[in-house]
Amino acid sequence: MERSDVRSLYRLAALLACAYALPFAIGGWYGAVHANERWLGYLATVVISGVLQGGVYAMFAVGLTLIFGVMRIINAAHGEMVMMGAYLTWVCFFRLGLDPLLALVLTLPVAFLFGVALQKVVLHAVVGQPELTGLLVTFGLGLVIVYVTELIFTTDFRTIPYAPGTVRLTRTIAVGQSKVISFVIAVAISAGVYLFLKLSRLGKAIRATALNAEVAMVCGIPVRRVYLITTGLAAALAVAGGALVSIQFGFNPETGTVYTLQAFTIIILGGRGHYVGALIGGVMLAVLEGLVSLLVPNGTAMVELAAYTLMIFVLLIRPGGLMGVKDA
Amino acid sequence: MRTRALYILAGVAITLIALAGPARAHHRPNNEVVLGGAISQTGQYAEPAGRQVNAIKLWVDEVNARGGLLGHKVVLSLLDDKSDVQTAIKLYEKLITEDKVDVLLAPYSSGITEAVANVNERYKMPFVAYGAASSPIWEKGRKYIFDIVAVAEDYQKGAVFLAKQIGVKRLAIIGQDSLFPRQVGKGAKEWAKKAGIEVVLDENYPPKQTDFTALLQKVKAAGAEAIISNSYFADSVAQLRQMRELNLDFKMYSSTVGPGLPNFAEQLGNTAEYVLGYSQWEPLPAVLKHPGMQAFIESYEKRFNEKPNYHAGGAYGALQVTEAAIKKAGSFDNEKIREALATLDVETAFGRYKVDARGMNDHEGLTFQILKGKRRVVWPEKWAETKAELPMPEWSKR
Numbered sequence: 001m002e003r004s005d006v007r008s009l010y011r012l013a014a015l016l017a018c019a020y021a022l023p024f025a026i027g028g029w030y031g032a033v034h035a036n037e038r039w040l041g042y043l044a045t046v047v048i049s050g051v052l053q054g055g056v057y058a059m060f061a062v063g064l065t066l067i068f069g070v071m072r073i074i075n076a077a078h079g080e081m082v083m084m085g086a087y088l089t090w091v092c093f094f095r096l097g098l099d100p101l102l103a104l105v106l107t108l109p110v111a112f113l114f115g116v117a118l119q120k121v122v123l124h125a126v127v128g129q130p131e132l133t134g135l136l137v138t139f140g141l142g143l144v145i146v147y148v149t150e151l152i153f154t155t156d157f158r159t160i161p162y163a164p165g166t167v168r169l170t171r172t173i174a175v176g177q178s179k180v181i182s183f184v185i186a187v188a189i190s191a192g193v194y195l196f197l198k199l200s201r202l203g204k205a206i207r208a209t210a211l212n213a214e215v216a217m218v219c220g221i222p223v224r225r226v227y228l229i230t231t232g233l234a235a236a237l238a239v240a241g242g243a244l245v246s247i248q249f250g251f252n253p254e255t256g257t258v259y260t261l262q263a264f265t266i267i268i269l270g271g272r273g274h275y276v277g278a279l280i281g282g283v284m285l286a287v288l289e290g291l292v293s294l295l296v297p298n299g300t301a302m303v304e305l306a307a308y309t310l311m312i313f314v315l316l317i318r319p320g321g322l323m324g325v326k327d328a
Numbered sequence: 329m330r331t332r333a334l335y336i337l338a339g340v341a342i343t344l345i346a347l348a349g350p351a352r353a354h355h356r357p358n359n360e361v362v363l364g365g366a367i368s369q370t371g372q373y374a375e376p377a378g379r380q381v382n383a384i385k386l387w388v389d390e391v392n393a394r395g396g397l398l399g400h401k402v403v404l405s406l407l408d409d410k411s412d413v414q415t416a417i418k419l420y421e422k423l424i425t426e427d428k429v430d431v432l433l434a435p436y437s438s439g440i441t442e443a444v445a446n447v448n449e450r451y452k453m454p455f456v457a458y459g460a461a462s463s464p465i466w467e468k469g470r471k472y473i474f475d476i477v478a479v480a481e482d483y484q485k486g487a488v489f490l491a492k493q494i495g496v497k498r499l500a501i502i503g504q505d506s507l508f509p510r511q512v513g514k515g516a517k518e519w520a521k522k523a524g525i526e527v528v529l530d531e532n533y534p535p536k537q538t539d540f541t542a543l544l545q546k547v548k549a550a551g552a553e554a555i556i557s558n559s560y561f562a563d564s565v566a567q568l569r570q571m572r573e574l575n576l577d578f579k580m581y582s583s584t585v586g587p588g589l590p591n592f593a594e595q596l597g598n599t600a601e602y603v604l605g606y607s608q609w610e611p612l613p614a615v616l617k618h619p620g621m622q623a624f625i626e627s628y629e630k631r632f633n634e635k636p637n638y639h640a641g642g643a644y645g646a647l648q649v650t651e652a653a654i655k656k657a658g659s660f661d662n663e664k665i666r667e668a669l670a671t672l673d674v675e676t677a678f679g680r681y682k683v684d685a686r687g688m689n690d691h692e693g694l695t696f697q698i699l700k701g702k703r704r705v706v707w708p709e710k711w712a713e714t715k716a717e718l719p720m721p722e723w724s725k726r
Contacts, residue, residue: 032546032549034549038549039549042545042546042548042549043545045541045545045574046541046542046545049539049541049542050542053539053541150370154374154378155369155370155371155374155375155378156374156375156591157375157561157562157565157595158595159565159569159595159596161595161596161597164569164572164573164597164599165573166572166573166574166575166723168575174573174574174575175573175574176569176570176573176574177573178573179573249538249539249566250538250561250562250565250566250595252372252374252562253370254370254371254372255536255538258536258538289539289542290541290542291542292542293533293542293543293546294542294543294545294546294549297531298530298531298532299531299546300502300531300532300533300534300537300542300543300546301505301531301532301533301534303533303534303537304534
């Protein structure tokens with residue numbers, strides 16, 4: 001590591017310390033911080049929920065960062081693919097009577113094929129074009145997905161009543177069953193993808209293409225096929241994320257944009273093209289949102305303000321994000 | 329001689345044009361008048377607004393079967409504002425200036441109505457709002473907007489009354505950060521003050537919030553015994569689910585718009601039980617006894633396979649009012665219709681319409697509780713079908 005790189009890490013650490021201490025300071029000022037067991041229980045619940053939520057956020061972000069890392073395409077339709085996953089799961093649950101987690105066996109291959117087709121028909125044309133072209137194309141694609149979904153499913157909000165129970169960790173701390181299940185599955189899938197990229201031959205080919213597509217091509221890597229697999233994988237990750245979202249929250253065709261924004265914030269925090277960074281970024285974002293909401297008066301209305309302010313400062317101090325390096 | 333004939337001809341033509349001018353409706357082919365508006369058919373308001381669209385379509389078919397408005401066939405021109413304020417403003421400009429609709433329909437939600445009210449005010453075209461209940465809209469001296477529904481400030485009146493009845497002393501008021509929920513919250517705070525109940529937390533959240541874990545913990549940490557939640561559909565569903573998942577017990581939970589929608593109880597299953605909701609109107613002709621109610625409910629149910637909710641009832645009532653006003657005005661002249669809307673006193677399937685100087689109707693709503701999957705009126709007492717079952721049982725005992 002260069003010295004300037006190390007220095008920016010220190011500065012980032014100081015910034016994060018301030019960012020997480022600030023809600024406590026404000027809460028303390030307004031008398032919302034207490035030292036008794038009950039209040040610490042509330043605090044712990046919020047932090048634990050944040051970590052659980054962060055794991056799921058991270059999985060969206062991994063898909064987004066994968067496409068960007070390999071093809072330099074900013075996929076603005078990523079959240080819409082997450083939403084699509086939620087609807088696929090809904091159909092499996094209500095029409096086919098499948099358990100939402102079991103349904104992954106069916107939905108993930110479908111999503112992978114969707115990704116491959118998308119790459120073949122649309123994205124191949126924009127690989128290597130200026131980044132704005134890819135952004136515009138995927139933005140349009142997102143709108144198409146939204147309106148097709150509206151045509152089929154209308155704009156009614158839907159939820160999947162699955163695992164509504166609670167998991168009691170201690171006397172004062174309880175979290176939702178669906179949250180714990182989602183977290184475990186999200187981390188398992190993300191870890192699987194990580195290991196696949198690190199260890200398998202194909203995964204290495206993907207990483208090589210991400211580093212330099214031309215050199216990879218010279219070395220005999222079938223770059224076009226790598227692109228197909230990458231988009232397929234990213235779509236599968238998004239759809240898996242959608243399945244996990246669908247068992248926790250309500251959704252309608254327009255909820256996708258929220259997830260796109262979240263995924264963007266996470267990869268900016270964690271570092272573009274970095275998989276462990278995405279996990280850390282996801283947890284950082286979710287925990288900060290929880291703390292602001294719990295501690296600051298009327299803080300729930302300021303959650304997004306806090307998240308994007310943090311994002312701006314991270315960009316100023318360390319443009320590559322927490323785990324990222326400077327762009328070559 | 330020929331010049332003189334030309335002059336006469338021109339004179340006749342000008343007179344004819346001048347005569348035809350104000351009665352714009354006559355310009356259209358087939359003796360049609362256009363009823364136009366932009367209502368959210370997609371986006372976060374699509375759920376309640378969709379029911380209004382149903383009621384509007386039903387009324388248009390009925391009025392045409394009756395021979396139309398002043399002998400003109402009514403043609404409906406409905407646009408979609410995507411639940412977005414800016415889109416709504418643009419669409420109303422288009423409806424008024426380009427499409428030249430004859431009669432305006434109102435949009436849905438207080439926020440959008442507030443913005444659109446500036447547009448129709450500028451072009452002096454009146455409408456009766458059925459999807460906006462926030463009184464600030466009517467406190468800016470506007471002359472072309474009228475209202476049929478009860479004010480937002482009274483939505484939680486019944487809930488506060490019921491909370492007092494079961495001895496709640498500490499109350500939390502949470503709500504979506506937009507015009508209507510904030511007005512409901514303001515009213516709830518005043519009712520709580522009058523009832524001597526302390527409001528220990530008053531907090532808003534962004535419209536797209538899905539995770540309420542931290543907010544619910546905050547409510548509990550503030551020591552609240554009951555929650556008044558000024559929420560729409562998705563947020564109230566999420567709050568109840570998460571309350572149950574986090575095992576947080578409250579004596580009472582009262583929402584505004586969500587529980588009134590038919591699929592609320594469907595989506596939540598028994599988590600929806602004991603929840604209080606507010607309704608402008610319920611399809612209960614035996615209880616409310618408004619004229620024409622029975623017929624409206626039957627034809628709505630026949631066409632849309634569900635009973636109308638209060639959103640549908642309000643839109644239908646507003647159109648009955650509009651019809652009465654046009655009849656009274658005897659023309660499609662906007663000034664005359666405005667005058668009629670301001671002075672009219674008429675009974676509709678939704679209740680009585682008689683506005684005050686601001687243009688607001690003194691409509692009375694009701695509070696219901698979801699019991700065994702059904703909405704049962706619990707307040708005011710004169711309409712109560714059953715006694716409220718409060719406090720809500722603990723989650724662990726359900």
